[in-house]
Every structure is written in C-alpha cells, then in structure tokens.
Amino acid sequence: MTIETIPFPLPPSADSSKFRAFGREVKGVDPGALQATQFQEIEKLLYKHSALLFRNVDLTPEQQYTLVKAFDPTCESYGHGNNKTGKTKESILHPYLKTIPRVPQVQLIGNGIVHDHEGIPEAQLKHASHRTFHKSQVSEEDETSGVTRFYRWHMDAALYDLPPPKVTALYGISVPEGDKQICRYDDGTGDELEVPLGTTAFVSGKTMFDILPPELKSLAVRSRVKYAPHPFIWMAPAHAKSSGLGLETEGLETPLDNLPHWEKSKIQIYPVLWKNPITGDLHLQVHPCGACELFVDPLPRTEDGSPQGGLYPEGAHLVDLKTVRNLIYDMQRPGIAPSLVYPHDWHEKDLMLFHNRGVMHSVVGHFKPGKPRVFHQCNLAASDEPLGPSIQDILRWA
Known part of the structure; x- marks a missing residue:
C-alpha cells in the first residue's frame, strides 16, 4: 500500500507560509508494523517535515519502543535513563512520568487516576501546570474562564551524561474533550493563542x-x-x-x-x-x-x-x-510567536512522531476534575551527539 501524506490542519492563527514543510499526516501504513522499505520512507519524511501524525493507531508499548528504536538501533535507554525518573524525587520531572514496568523505555503520562494499566496497579497522573513552575500565575477567575499558559518549552533530553534523543513518539490513549482555552504569553507583548484542551504545542527549530x-x-x-x-x-x-x-x-x-x-x-x-x-x-x-x-x-x-x-x-x-x-x-x-506555533488537537489513538533534535514543544493547559488523560511517551538516549x-x-x- 502506498504511503500518502497530507499537511497538518493548521489553526487560523498559523502563518501558513512558515509551515510549508512542517508536519505531515501519514496514511496507508501501520506504524506499529513497518516493513523495512516503509520505515526508510518514514525516516526521510520525519527529518524533512519534523513531525508526523498517524491517526487511529493501535499501538502496544513494545511496538512504540520498537518504532522509536528503529531510528537509532543501538539505543536501549529511555532519554533520562531507564527507571530513573520515578526514583529521583528531587527532579522536576518526578511527578509527571511513570515507567511502564515491562518496557522501561515507555512512560505513562497524563492526568487523573489510572487503574491496572500495563502492569501498573494504580497511578496518580499529574498534568504539568504553570501554577507549579511559573513565577506568576493567571488568576483563578481567568483560569476558570479558560485562560492558560505554556508550561515549559523544551526538547526531550537529560542534558547530563546521556545524549539527546533523536525521535520522540507520543501516543494518545484517553483524550478528554472540552472547550478550547486561551494561552496567554503574559510577557508584555499581548500575545495569546487559542488552543485545544490539553494540546501539545510545537515550533520548528529551523x-x-x-x-x-x-x-x-x-x-x-x-x-x-x-x-x-x-x-x-x-x-x-x-x-x-x-x-x-x-x-x-x-x-x-x-x-x-x-x-x-x-x-x-x-x-x-x-x-x-x-x-x-x-x-x-x-x-x-x-x-x-x-x-x-x-x-x-x-x-x-x-x-x-x-x-x-x-x-x-x-x-x-x-x-x-x-x-x-x-x-x-x-x-x-521570536520563534514561539502565535503565528509560528502548531497546537495539536489530540484525538484518541493519535500517534505523533517528532524529530526531537529539530523541534521544541510544550505541555499546555489545565484540566478540571474528572478529566482523565492517558498517554504513552517514548524517546531513547541517542548513540551519538548532535x-x-x-x-x-x-x-x-x-
């Protein structure tokens, strides 16, 4: 079956002239069971377009790890080290990542309480909120009305001892529905961006x-x-x-x-x-x-x-x-201006594969109680340096 690609659906805020090469939805292929020739094409597409989206995918943690590993076959360790994020309580990452026991390269992330998930009896997932990390916060009144912020712009990397991963795979398992929110920059520019609930925001390093x-x-x-x-x-x-x-x-x-x-x-x-x-x-x-x-x-x-x-x-x-x-x-x-941000509108069984050495991304938004969100994330500490x-x-x- 031929691999078909179509451009990402850009929000009205985006400057389409800056997204001509960025982002492609991939059709006609199962990312969890790629043939060698298919993977070669996917690899070229990823480095060319920085991010690839696969819709309605059934993907086990083992398949997700295998897919990411194909981009760097000698790698075995999660980007921050296998089983380390859950044990290093002093780390700012500790509350947000739960390791899948049988596939330690895959992390469980999201929001709310999860039971009996991939060998984890119970997990209290915590969506990263600007309230725990920013010097200032939006008012409770504004937050109730749907105002939010970017949490932290970053690429996935330990930045100590382990080389930065080449590729990250994010897989949406349970995606809450809700009204869009307004992401305010609150930096004196007046910049703001309408975003889907619980979006992951991406910008191109190029x-x-x-x-x-x-x-x-x-x-x-x-x-x-x-x-x-x-x-x-x-x-x-x-x-x-x-x-x-x-x-x-x-x-x-x-x-x-x-x-x-x-x-x-x-x-x-x-x-x-x-x-x-x-x-x-x-x-x-x-x-x-x-x-x-x-x-x-x-x-x-x-x-x-x-x-x-x-x-x-x-x-x-x-x-x-x-x-x-x-x-x-x-x-x-300048590179995170509203017109240059792609805020992905997640749906269940979406798989986003992105060139971690070519894009920056951020968690965005906040959830009201009773809005569970379950994702799997995988990246691998690379075999070489950028x-x-x-x-x-x-x-x-x-």
Missing part, C-alpha cells in the same frame, strides 16, 4: 533560526551552550518565565555542591544550532531552563585581520546566568 536578524544568526552559529549538572534537579526550585521559555534569574537554583554526585566529564556542551542529518538545515535547539553558560567563538577576520562587526566579535565565555538567559531568550522568543554547523555554515552566517 524556523526559529531562519527568522532571526543577522546579528542573532551570527551569534547562534558561533555559540555553544553548557548545561548544568543534573539540570532537572538544579532547576527544580527556580521559577519559569510567563511564556514558559526559560527561567527567571532569582538565585533559586540548587547549589552545585548540593546536587547528587556529578562528574565534570558528563556535563554536556552543545552547539546552539543542530544540523539536520537529511536536509542539512540548521535548527535552533536549546533547552533554555537547563542552560548555565555560553561559549561564543570569535567572528571570522576581515582581509586586514580585524574581526567583523556584530555581537561578541572577539568571542566570549559568558558565565553570568542572567546574561546567558537573556541572550538565549532573544534568540528563541551535529553542529559546518565550517561553510559558519562562514555563511557569522
């Missing part, structure tokens, strides 16, 4: 880079980000910005001396831009909450030996946390 002005493109192509050791424990006491894009700088992070034992060799430093292995495009991929330092390479020299103009022409090693966060925010905030810009890329954009 678009995030493409729309930057020249001076920020130059900064991005020359920069590397250093992440804190055990970043999800480090960031746990801190508060997020109202847009969900990074943290406020209040000095609340866990001191490095108070973190669990860590090794300098396991700290991760990655390029700001990650290169797509199929298209060669550059994707702006930074987890803003875990970043703690920036390394900026100097600008290429002109014929007389002097650096060109631009930000940090002589290069820099930036360790002031507020400065680092502000620069990352300046690079990323590729950064080539010398040609640096000469072109610096």
Whole structure:
C-alpha cells in the first residue's frame, strides 16, 4: 500500500507560509508494523517535515519502543535513563512520568487516576501546570474562564551524561474533550493563542533560526551552550518565565555542591544550532531552563585581520546566568510567536512522531476534575551527539 501524506490542519492563527514543510499526516501504513522499505520512507519524511501524525493507531508499548528504536538501533535507554525518573524525587520531572514496568523505555503520562494499566496497579497522573513552575500565575477567575499558559518549552533530553534523543513518539490513549482555552504569553507583548484542551504545542527549530536578524544568526552559529549538572534537579526550585521559555534569574537554583554526585566529564556542551542529518538545515535547539553558560567563538577576520562587526566579535565565555538567559531568550522568543506555533488537537489513538533534535514543544493547559488523560511517551538516549554547523555554515552566517 502506498504511503500518502497530507499537511497538518493548521489553526487560523498559523502563518501558513512558515509551515510549508512542517508536519505531515501519514496514511496507508501501520506504524506499529513497518516493513523495512516503509520505515526508510518514514525516516526521510520525519527529518524533512519534523513531525508526523498517524491517526487511529493501535499501538502496544513494545511496538512504540520498537518504532522509536528503529531510528537509532543501538539505543536501549529511555532519554533520562531507564527507571530513573520515578526514583529521583528531587527532579522536576518526578511527578509527571511513570515507567511502564515491562518496557522501561515507555512512560505513562497524563492526568487523573489510572487503574491496572500495563502492569501498573494504580497511578496518580499529574498534568504539568504553570501554577507549579511559573513565577506568576493567571488568576483563578481567568483560569476558570479558560485562560492558560505554556508550561515549559523544551526538547526531550537529560542534558547530563546521556545524549539527546533523536525521535520522540507520543501516543494518545484517553483524550478528554472540552472547550478550547486561551494561552496567554503574559510577557508584555499581548500575545495569546487559542488552543485545544490539553494540546501539545510545537515550533520548528529551523524556523526559529531562519527568522532571526543577522546579528542573532551570527551569534547562534558561533555559540555553544553548557548545561548544568543534573539540570532537572538544579532547576527544580527556580521559577519559569510567563511564556514558559526559560527561567527567571532569582538565585533559586540548587547549589552545585548540593546536587547528587556529578562528574565534570558528563556535563554536556552543545552547539546552539543542530544540523539536520537529511536536509542539512540548521535548527535552533536549546533547552533554555537547563542552560548555565555560553561559549561564543570569535567572528571570522576581515582581509586586514580585524574581526567583523556584530555581537561578541572577539568571542566570549559568558558565565553570568542572567546574561546567558537573556541572550538565549532573544534568540528563541521570536520563534514561539502565535503565528509560528502548531497546537495539536489530540484525538484518541493519535500517534505523533517528532524529530526531537529539530523541534521544541510544550505541555499546555489545565484540566478540571474528572478529566482523565492517558498517554504513552517514548524517546531513547541517542548513540551519538548532535551535529553542529559546518565550517561553510559558519562562514555563511557569522
């Protein structure tokens, strides 16, 4: 059977000119039982379009793991380590992820109480709410009327010891119905976005880079980000910005001396831009909450030996946390504008497969009592590190 693809159904808020390549619904194939030739086509489609949607899929945890593993066959560990998220209570992720016992690479996420699910007798699932993480919150009155926020913009990655996963698979098993909500940025811009209840919001890292002005493109192509050791424990006491894009700088992070034992060799430093292995495009991929330092390479020299103009022409090693966060925010905030966000309208048995090294995403919204939500999530710590810009890329954009 021929694999057919159609573009994602974009909301009225989206700028369709920025979504020409982003997102395809795939028809005519069972993602849980792909033949080798079918998988090869799916792999190319994913890296080309960043996200693939399969509707009305029956998928076991074993099949979900097998599908994700096909993109990186030597991998065996969940992106944060098998069975680790449930045991590390200090981590900000601990309340939200429950490991499927027989397939530890697959996590149970959602909202409400679940009984006898895939070997789990009972689980109290918790939908991530901005009320537990943001410095400020929307009023109870506004929340009751349907106002909400992005929780946290991120890519799936441990950011310490384990390389970032290449692909994430999200599978909707029980999806609550309800009225749409208004996601407010509350950052002084007046930006807001109508979203389906319990949406997962996606933005393209390629678009995030493409729309930057020249001076920020130059900064991005020359920069590397250093992440804190055990970043999800480090960031746990801190508060997020109202847009969900990074943290406020209040000095609340866990001191490095108070973190669990860590090794300098396991700290991760990655390029700001990650290169797509199929298209060669550059994707702006930074987890803003875990970043703690920036390394900026100097600008290429002109014929007389002097650096060109631009930000940090002589290069820099930036360790002031507020400065680092502000620069990352300046690079990323344009890319989460309402017209550039795809808020997926989940239906039961939807499978969303996305290029985790090419997109950013966020949990959104809140549920009233009695709205159970059950999803399976799978990603695998990769066998290699992300590729950064080539010398040609640096000469072109610096």
